[in-house]
Amino acid sequence: MPTRSGDVYQLKVTLSGSRPPIWRRLLVESGTTLQDLHRIIQVAMGWQAAHLHQFESSDGVFFGDPDEDPDGMMNYVDETSVPLEAVLQREKQTLRYEYDFGDGWEHFVVLEKILPGSGDTPLPSCIKAVRQCPPEDVGGLGGFYEFLDVMANPAHPEHDDAREWLGGVVFDPEFVDLEAINEGMAHRERLFDPVAAPLFDADEECEGLSFNQMEQLMTSPLHCPAVFDANLDSALIEPHLDSAPIMRILKALFQELDGKGVRLTPKGNLPRRVVTPLVEAGGDAALAEPYRDGFARIRSEEDVIHVHLARLLAEIAGFTRKQRGQLLLTQRVKDWIRKEQWLPIYQELLLTAMNRFNWSWLDRFDEFDEIQVVGPFALWLLAKYGDEWRPESFYIDAMLTAFPMLTEVVPPSPFYSPEKQIAHALSLQMFSLYSWLGLIECEDKNKGGRLASLGDRDIRRTRLFEGLFRASGA
Known part of the structure; x- marks a missing residue:
């Protein structure tokens, strides 16, 4: 033909x-x-x-x-x-x-x-x-089939190493x-080809950052010496690690898993008896109530998004592994816990949340995936302006000014403008995640005493953020 x-x-x-x-x-x-x-x-x-x-x-x-x-x-x-x-x-x-x-x-x-x-x-x-295609650098087809054998057998002596090499995630060859x-x-x-469709103008500065600084920030937000000082002072960070709700939840999870681990439900979730102390460790009564009416309605980790997220991040980061229906700690995190080295645990958690975890999981809007690409720019905005309370809308407006193309990926809606949809996604996908990671604190404008609702809160950076992200040369 x-x-x-x-x-x-x-x-x-x-x-x-x-x-x-x-x-x-x-x-x-x-x-x-x-x-x-x-x-x-x-x-x-x-x-x-x-x-x-x-x-x-x-x-x-x-x-x-x-x-x-x-x-x-x-x-x-x-x-x-x-x-x-x-x-x-x-x-x-x-x-x-x-x-x-x-x-x-x-x-x-x-x-x-x-x-x-x-x-x-x-x-x-x-x-x-x-x-599913093989992972990169697995060693050709021979290495791939050996990798599959190792991953399918939790008792294999190389299983944990292979799982850690993959980033802690489960590899399902059929998915x-x-x-x-x-x-x-x-x-x-x-x-x-980012140059063919740039996220930002190479000829202009953006909030004081040059094109090269922006490029470094976007591609490697946790190691961008042109933007943030790479020499971290642990004395400024460690006292504030527990200010991160997810870190407190992880510590409680590690305590529950100490020893023989925890048997998961048939769906692969944490049982209620484990979820309850994790909710309590997270603090704030509203932690249990994003989508449910209090502790009595909790059946498993999926009923509490913060706990579910913490457990998923722990798995992706390689802190935990599953074996015959049991959730167990990996040897690497056991060594860190034994030595009380909580900073590397948090750093690995933050790296996982920024680079390996799919932010659209938080609201199921996959079409907004570019929010995760530009999300590191909010770290710079917080470093520049976050020393005092400012409306969340201040940062959202700055994000849209820097990246107006975000609205181009928004599907049409008869009820909400593209700007409104992106603002909601930025609030839920980015600022809520930063809050759970302890990088920002939120305050309800209405002083209602509960966790501030999306889009109706003031935010500022935390002491933990200030220890992690200091402008280079400051």
Whole structure:
């Protein structure tokens, strides 16, 4: 079937040699460049674009990114100038895509169908995804299958190390989040080329930060020496660690897990007898009541978002592990607890919350995922203005001034403006999280004596924040 301008290609991308097969079915425009196809495959498979790549056509021609071959040693055809329809022109034609020349991830790309373009489906689109791709740097297919064996056996001597290497999360080889894949495709330009779609203007300062400082803050908020002093004084931090509600909850959880651990419910949650002391440790009577009417209604950790969040962060950070229905402490955190080294525990918790935890879990609005990307800028705003009580709206307005594109990802609503929706998401996803981490304190404008409601509170930074985030050169 000959191609026409505006055709849609249905591609099947399979990780070569995977058993059972790991594959994706994609819809892309026939005029998609090979460079964009590289980005699409990265997002669809779940890779991180951390290594070199190349394409090879069925007639042995290699295509690649000139920036990855500055000396011309690979003799690539420039992938940025080659449309897919120039390489695949008939159904059943194939293309080879290789990623990470060390681990050698080869992908078999086949043109299954050539469809007429209709404009009904957003492109590119992943319409089917089967099995999760291997973690980066796992050592090729051989290393991947060894990794799966280790992860599936909690009694394996390398299980804890493998779990910690993965970041403490559970790896389910069968799970694929198709919605997240398509969301990533929609934002792939910014993911792979921030300069092409900048979050901020390179020619202007923003609240006193240069472009380079902003870039460092966005990419590494907990280690950005151009913005915050990297030399932490533990004497200024440790006395205030318990001001963080989640830290108090974690300490109570660690105490409950000491020894033989805790048997989880069939759903994998903490039982009520454990949840109650964790709620009490968190403090503030309202802690138990974001969505329930007091302690009597608590059935499990999911009834108390603060406790549920603390338990999830502990798992992602590698503080806990599950074994035969029991929740146990890992040896690393046991050593820290024994030595009363609470600062590294908090630092790991903060790193996990900023970089590994998905903020949209807090309100289930995945379309606002860019809030987490720009969230570190609020740390700078708090360092600059947070010494006194200010309305939460002050910071939200400053965020929207710095990043007006946030409103562009908001779905239309007949009831709320894009600015109102983003403000609510910033309040819940970012400022509530910062409050639970002990970085800010909130005060109800109405002096009602309860935890301030979203959007109706004043905030200021805490002593813990001041110990962690001091402007460089201050």
